Amino acid sequence: MINPARMKDEFLDLVSISSLSRREGSIAKRLETILKGMGATIEVDDAGEKVGGETGNVLARFAGTRPAVAPFLLSAHMDTVGPAEKIRVQVEGDIVRTDRTTVLGGDDKAGIVAILEAIRVLRETSIPHGDIELVLSICEETGLLGAKHFDTGRLKARRGLVLDVDGVCELITRAPAANRLTFTVTGLEAHAGICPERGLSAIQIASEAIAGMKLGRLDAETTANLGVIEGGLSTNIVPTRVIVKGETRSLSVEKLEAQTEHMRRRFEEAAARHTVTLEAGVRRARFEAQIDRQYERLDVPDHAPIVGLVNQGAKKLGRTLTTRATGGGSDANVLAARGLEIANLGCGMRDIHTVNEWVDLKDLHTTAALVLETLRAHAETTAVG
């Protein structure tokens, strides 16, 4: 069944290959070799050219042994956040971490390794299965760019799992929709010592807007953050321009839109309060908002077939599956918005996006076994005759 030694070797091999976003060329080559060795046919799309990266998304297809079984999708991402130039791995028993100068990249190589092992065992032990499609995406960490540029029309599967979240035997069925927000405030420049009354300070206007704004955790479903402020040229110039960048997320689209409007209005109202009368007439502060939907929400009901399949798989292992919501987006959000029935399965990554990131190899074994049992349950459920 699940081969712990093989999983360990593969995990250590993959995490040792640096694969920052847009620089997934080496890991993609390595994975293509592994997948070909497992009997898959490989296609690499043009997403890499579109995002300025080294490779596109990798789509591997494994032919099923039972044609009546519907195809099933598995997905994980190849890129990692930084720092991750040269990864020095430390292994203590089943715990794998780094020397704390880089992330480990268990996000998302834990997911990749669990998927590879599940497919291997499925085929080695001749468990009947349908076609399996495996998408290994690029640039998940840079706004889900790989998934956004992936043509889901190339998939036959309509149901599946992304493996890209912490926890074990946990299934993320709800994740927020997110808006990316850019507010530009334009005032009027003037000499700060000689004639400040002829200016409109964009910094002051932006400050007023932000001071009265609801930010942080707004309720159990909704968050908002302003993360970047850029503006001003010099201490002796009344600043003419400030750019404020932020985001808001919510499991509820109505709340997302209400919060977005709240933030926009705060800037609008602050700008409207500032005018100056010069010889040429009245000058007003201006304000522009750029609002981009970064991704749509994920919302899979607990009675959905995919939840039932993973649940059956967990029971086979004597484990209990929990479904939960998360505050983060993943490729599952993009795939779900394109009509796939997909949830995000925990794969044992821990303290991700930090140099303290670690993985317990036992969690990878459990996850691989859970994917295997889910594929088995899927074949048993959908095979008629």
Ligand SMILES: [Zn+2]
């Ligand atoms: Zn991830």
